[in-house]
Amino acid sequence: MKKIEHLGIAVRNLEASNKVFEKLLGVGPYKDEEVASEGVKTSFFKAGPNKIELLQAMDASSPIAKFLEKRGEGLHHVAFAVADLEAEIKRLVKEGFRVLNTTPKKGADNKLVVFLHPKDTNGLLVELCQEAP
Numbered sequence: 001m002k003k004i005e006h007l008g009i010a011v012r013n014l015e016a017s018n019k020v021f022e023k024l025l026g027v028g029p030y031k032d033e034e035v036a037s038e039g040v041k042t043s044f045f046k047a048g049p050n051k052i053e054l055l056q057a058m059d060a061s062s063p064i065a066k067f068l069e070k071r072g073e074g075l076h077h078v079a080f081a082v083a084d085l086e087a088e089i090k091r092l093v094k095e096g097f098r099v100l101n102t103t104p105k106k107g108a109d110n111k112l113v114v115f116l117h118p119k120d121t122n123g124l125l126v127e128l129c130q131e132a133p
């Protein structure tokens, strides 16, 4: 793992939360992006060298919708940057982690991503990201 790539926060209303985080961080989002395959609308903020990703559900089938229904707004996942996603998948499967999608999928902010089951990481949903070619 190279570093924490971003913190993902589930929000009900992206527009309203963009305003909250702009006030908090003193800077607006550098990117707004829909990832239809994940059923999410996202916005990204820079906080120094770190990133915050706000996520709103696009529809009721979105994982964010299910999360909000069950847990309300809040920290949804922590994403780590990796140099070689395929190698990390192999390594983590060997270590006994459930990789939810063993084929990397398109993420936001020009990344390929996989997720681990939160039950294998003490209740934290972990996302692994590699810069997309």
Ligand SMILES: CC[C@H](C(=O)O)C(=O)SCCNC(=O)CCNC(=O)[C@H](O)C(C)(C)COP(=O)(O)OP(=O)(O)OC[C@H]1O[C@@H](n2cnc3c(N)ncnc32)[C@H](O)[C@@H]1OP(=O)(O)O
Pocket (backbone or CB within 6 Å): 008, 035, 038, 040, 042, 053, 055, 063, 064, 066, 067, 070, 076, 077, 079, 100, 106, 107, 108, 109, 111, 113, 115, 117, 118, 119, 123, 124, 125, 127
């Ligand atoms: C890709 C675009 C963007 C990016 O950065 O590039 C994103 O980050 S997209 C983020 C949205 N996409 C995902 O989250 C994909 C991975 N998530 C999943 O596959 C599911 O959400 C999963 C498997 C984590 C949970 O789905 P499930 O249908 O099993 O929902 P349940 O409510 O039944 O959950 C089962 C169990 O897990 C607990 N849970 C669910 N979500 C989380 C979470 N975010 N953090 C921690 N724990 C979570 C849930 O509470 C259930 O546990 P229980 O003890 O039974 O309550």
Ligand SMILES: [Co+2]
Pocket (backbone or CB within 6 Å): 006, 008, 053, 077, 079, 127
């Ligand atoms: Co993310």
